[in-house]
Amino acid sequence: QQQVKQSPQSLIVQKGGISIINCAYENTAFDYFPWYQQFPGKGPALLIAIRPDVSEKKEGRFTISFNKSAKQFSLHIMDSQPGDSATYFCAAKKDGNNRLAFGKGNQVVVIP
Amino acid sequence: GAVVSQHPSRVICKSGTSVKIECRSLDFQATTMFWYRQFPKQSLMLMATSNEGSKATYEQGVEKDKFLINHASLTLSTLTVTSAHPEDSSFYICSAPPPRTAQETQYFGPGTRLLVL
Numbered sequence: 001q002q003q004v005k006q007s008p009q010s011l012i013v014q015k016g017g018i019s020i021i022n023c024a025y026e027n028t029a030f031d032y033f034p035w036y037q038q039f040p041g042k043g044p045a046l047l048i049a050i051r052p053d054v055s056e057k058k059e060g061r062f063t064i065s066f067n068k069s070a071k072q073f074s075l076h077i078m079d080s081q082p083g084d085s086a087t088y089f090c091a092a093k094k095d096g097n098n099r100l101a102f103g104k105g106n107q108v109v110v111i112p
Numbered sequence: 113g114a115v116v117s118q119h120p121s122r123v124i125c126k127s128g129t130s131v132k133i134e135c136r137s138l139d140f141q142a143t144t145m146f147w148y149r150q151f152p153k154q155s156l157m158l159m160a161t162s163n164e165g166s167k168a169t170y171e172q173g174v175e176k177d178k179f180l181i182n183h184a185s186l187t188l189s190t191l192t193v194t195s196a197h198p199e200d201s202s203f204y205i206c207s208a209p210p211p212r213t214a215q216e217t218q219y220f221g222p223g224t225r226l227l228v229l
Contacts, residue, residue: 034217043118043205043220044156089155093217098144098209100218104155 003027004092006103013110019077021106023090026071030092030101035064035075038087038105047088048075080110115139116208118221125196126229133191133224135162135206141186142208146218147179150203162189162206196228 005024013019023033034049050057050064050073057064063076077084090103115138125131135145143164148156160181161169168181178200180192193200203225207218 032217036220041203041223041225043116043207043223045220046217049217091217098146098218099158099161102155105153107153 002104003030003101004090004103006090006106008106009104010107011109013077013080013108015080015082015110015112017080017110019080019084019108019110020074021088021090021108022072022074023103024070024072025092025101027092027094027101028071029094031095032093033064033066033073034091034093034100035062036089036091038089044089077108080108082110082112084108085110116206116219116221118204118206118224120224121222122225122227124227124229127197128195131193131196131226133193133204133206133226135189135191135208135221137187137208137219140208140210142189142210143186145183145189145206145208147181147189147191148205148207150205150223152203156205159191164189193226196226198228201226201228 007022035047036044037047038044048059048062052068061078066073087105087107089105091100093100117136119134145162147159150156159174162181162183164183170176183189205223207220209218
């Protein structure tokens with residue numbers, strides 16, 4: 001059972017545009033929501049994360065928007081660059097439990 | 113940030129042989145480490161949780177005799193794929209949570225590409 005559902009499956013964005021990836025979760029016990037960036041042949045790297053007590057978190061060109069009532073959160077990549085082309089995974093975990101539930105991933109391609 | 117390394121980065125072996133993959137936390141101690149496998153264009157699938165000083169906890173459907181895990185020290189966990197077959201070919205990734213887990217999540221290793229011929 002997929003505890004975290006991610007959409008769209010893939011995304012093509014022009015350089016300078018905004019990439020938006022959405023995730024939805026079922027388990028209301030989740031209280032930590034990280035996004036990971038993975039390049040081909042590499043391990044995932046933590047990009048940005050949020051807790052449900054805030055509705056938005058911004059770090060540089062990356063922003064997480066969180067909607068607790070809808071059980072949804074999204075990643076926005078502003079001013080997308082070709083170097084942002086990667087696979088992005090959303091995830092969720094419960095406090096006190098290190099196990100991560102991953103979404104299926106989204107391949108983002110930024111074209112020049 | 114915390115660093116997790118894996119060795120080897122890639123390995124090719126013949127069917128029937130065993131392969132050992134190491135996962136090390138370089139600047140912190142990890143009583144728990146996680147092992148994932150990832151098929152092309154798919155998400156990470158948790159295989160097992162490695163526990164220092166005790167047996168690993170395997171996810172449903174993962175053969176513990178096939179994938180042997182040993183958490184030898186607070187900085188090292190090993191995954192041994194025994195009697196490897198072509199269907200075991202995959203990308204294996206380990207991760208470890210840093211000490212202050214209330215605020216942070218896992219740090220992932222760079223992965224090990226296994227190809228079984």
